[in-house]
Amino acid sequence: MTTATDTSLSIPTADRSIVRHTMSPARDVTPHPTPFTTRSVFAAPHVVADIRAEYTPGVHPPVDWESTMRFRRHLYALGIGVAEGMDTSERGPGGLDWTQAKELITQGNRLAQEVGGAIVSGAGTDQLHADSPSLEAVVEAYLEQLEHVESVGGAAVIRASHALVAAAKSEEDYLTVYRQVLSAATRPVIVHWLGTVFDPTLAGYWGKEAARDAMNVVLTMARDNESKLRGIKFSLLDEEFEKDFRSLVPASIEVYTGDDYGYTDLLLGDNDRGRHSHGLLGVLDPIAPIASAAFAALDSGNRVRFKELMDQTIPFATRMFEPPAASYKVGVVFIAWLSGHQEHFRMVTGREGMRSLLHLTDLFVLADGLGLFPDPELATRRMATFLALHGVS
Numbered sequence: 001m002t003t004a005t006d007t008s009l010s011i012p013t014a015d016r017s018i019v020r021h022t023m024s025p026a027r028d029v030t031p032h033p034t035p036f037t038t039r040s041v042f043a044a045p046h047v048v049a050d051i052r053a054e055y056t057p058g059v060h061p062p063v064d065w066e067s068t069m070r071f072r073r074h075l076y077a078l079g080i081g082v083a084e085g086m087d088t089s090e091r092g093p094g095g096l097d098w099t100q101a102k103e104l105i106t107q108g109n110r111l112a113q114e115v116g117g118a119i120v121s122g123a124g125t126d127q128l129h130a131d132s133p134s135l136e137a138v139v140e141a142y143l144e145q146l147e148h149v150e151s152v153g154g155a156a157v158i159r160a161s162h163a164l165v166a167a168a169k170s171e172e173d174y175l176t177v178y179r180q181v182l183s184a185a186t187r188p189v190i191v192h193w194l195g196t197v198f199d200p201t202l203a204g205y206w207g208k209e210a211a212r213d214a215m216n217v218v219l220t221m222a223r224d225n226e227s228k229l230r231g232i233k234f235s236l237l238d239e240e241f242e243k244d245f246r247s248l249v250p251a252s253i254e255v256y257t258g259d260d261y262g263y264t265d266l267l268l269g270d271n272d273r274g275r276h277s278h279g280l281l282g283v284l285d286p287i288a289p290i291a292s293a294a295f296a297a298l299d300s301g302n303r304v305r306f307k308e309l310m311d312q313t314i315p316f317a318t319r320m321f322e323p324p325a326a327s328y329k330v331g332v333v334f335i336a337w338l339s340g341h342q343e344h345f346r347m348v349t350g351r352e353g354m355r356s357l358l359h360l361t362d363l364f365v366l367a368d369g370l371g372l373f374p375d376p377e378l379a380t381r382r383m384a385t386f387l388a389l390h391g392v393s
Contacts, residue, residue, distance in 0.1 A: 007376045009384045011361050012392050023380055027371030029289045032079035035118045036295040039267060039276070040231075040254060042120060043075050043284035044086035046332050047096065047104065048341075049348040057350025058094035063104070067342050069111050074341065076111075078292035080284055081118030083157060084108040087198070088282040088329055091126065094349045098127035102148055109152040120190055120280075121149045124159035133163045135177055142181040146189075155187040157233065157280075160194040160202055171207030171217045178221050188230035190256060190280070193218055195236035198258075198325050211236060215245055222249055229253045233280050237261055237325065246275055256280035260321040260328070264310040268303060282328060283317045286335040290370060316366040319359070330355040331363045338364065338379045339372065345386065357390050 007023040035041070048067040055062055072082050085091055085101045085108070096104065105121040112119035125133075125141035133141075138161060149156045158181060168174050182189065195211065196203050206214040222229060232249060234242050235258030243266070246255045257266040257277035269276020284291050294309035320331040330352055337345040346352055364383050373379035387393070 007380050009380055009387070010392070011365070011383075011387065012358065014358055018392070021365060021368075023373070023376040024368050024371050026374050026376055027289055029078070029374070030293065030296070031077050032292050032296055033077055034079060034116065035081055036079050036299050038299050039295060040081070040118070040256070040278040040280075041079070041284070041291070041295055042081040042083040042118065042256075042280040043288060044083045044088040044280065044282045045071060045075060045285045046329060046336060047089045047348060048336075049344075049346050051344050051346045057346075057348070060097060060100070061095070061348040061350075063096070063100060063348065064342070065103075065107060068104070069107060071336065071341050072108060072111055072117075073115065075285075075288055076115045076117035078288050079295065080288050080292060081120070082108060082112065083120050083122070083280050084154075085122035086157065086159070086192075086282075087194075087326075088285060088332060090329060090348045090351075091122065091124075094351070096348060098145070101126070102145075105149060105154065106152050109149075109154045113153060119154055120157050121154045122159045122192075123149050123156040123189075125161040125163040128163040130163075131166070133167050135164075135167050135173055138164050138167050139177055139180050142177070143184055146181065146185060150186055155189060155230070156185065157190045157192055158182070159192050160199070160205060162201060165202060165205060168207060174206050174217060175221055175224070179225060182225040182228040185228050188228060190231045190233055190254075191218075191221070191229065192233045192258075193235060194233075194258075197237045197323075198235055211238075211241065215241075215248075218245075219248055222253055226250050226252060231256050231278065233258050234277070235259075237321075239266060242266055242277065246277060254278050260317050260325075261314070263317070264307055264314065267310065268298075268307055282332065283313070283320065285332050286320070286339075286367065286372065287313045287316070287370070289372065312370060316363065316370060319362050319366060322359075327351075327354045331360065334360050335363060335367050335372065338367070338382050340375055340378050345382075357387075357392075360386075 050062040050064040053062040123145035206217040208214040231254030233256040239262040266277040297305035
């Protein structure tokens with residue numbers, strides 16, 4: 001057990017032994033209350049569940065709006081923008097429904113306008129519940145959400161649609177739906193290309209099973225709708241593939257990396273050719289203090305310092321996003337709790353048990369090694385309580 005002033009505790013290891021871990025000092029954090037200039041940078045942040053309310057996890061779970069917005073203030077104070085209502089917010093089956101996501105987007109855009117932060121918001125089709133929706137119904141659902149995002153002063157990220165997977169019969173169906181949706185946008189949007197490594201149920205998206213074949217459809221979509229596109233978020237966890245795609249997409253369209261394993265070099269880019277990815281990443285939620293310092297260094301022209309800082313975080317990110325990658329959200333909420341950003345380790349979906357004790361212990365050690373815990377004593381007490389609840393004392 002620990003006392004109020006302890007900054008060490010006993011933790012389990014993979015060989016079933018127990019070792020003593022001594023906490024690192026907190027990282028010095030320099031505020032950066034304005035967006036960065038050399039890269040567009042968005043975190044896809046989590047939401048905080050209101051666990052004191054009476055509810056069944058996974059069935060219209062209540063949101064602690066105050067804590068959720070406070071975390072976004074934390075990101076904005078570091079210069080990190082917000083990609084609101086994306087996958088990290090646990091939006092979809094078992095998580096936030098469209099009514100809640102709509103409120104999240106409304107509050108998120110209001111806050112962004114208040115503090116001068118950058119924001120984009122997810123527009124999808126998750127209000128559809130039909131097993132076999134028509135293409136017209138998919139378009140109408142997209143347009144409803146796009147209209148709401150723009151009505152609160154925001155710009156949209158067009159999310160991948162499970163309903164479209166069910167409705168589309170060919171690549172032309174995908175191109176037709178995206179053409180109709182993008183034509184209605186009054187502000188440039190980001191299209192999210194989400195691969196099966198994050199969501200296996202999206203197999204066959206863009207009308208193609210193979211990702212390289214799907215790329216040709218995405219490029220056609222991009223060229224046909226270039227004036228409507230700010231960017232494309234590439235979430236396939238394949239660094240070389242992303243570089244290939246980046247070299248082919250029209251130069252006016254930004255590519256946003258979703259590679260939570262190899263983001264350093266993708267964000268840094270090719271200094272000679274001027275091609276690089278921008279950031280729209282779930283991992284920016286927990287590593288925001290380090291990312292802030294790194295992007296500040298990049299803005300000042302210090303590419304070496306940027307790479308040094310971001311490379312430090314790769315082992316942590318790789319562990320957090322290990323297969324099944326979609327379970328990374330457990331680690332995000334866990335680190336937020338240990339960091340003092342919220343008062344509990346519970347998720348709106350009730351899926352906090354979807355990662356092993358050793359996985360979460362490793363994240364704790366890796367995050368501590370990065371100095372990510374602003375209050376090491378608090379992190380120690382909370383981690384000790386967590387371990388005690390799991391039979392480790």
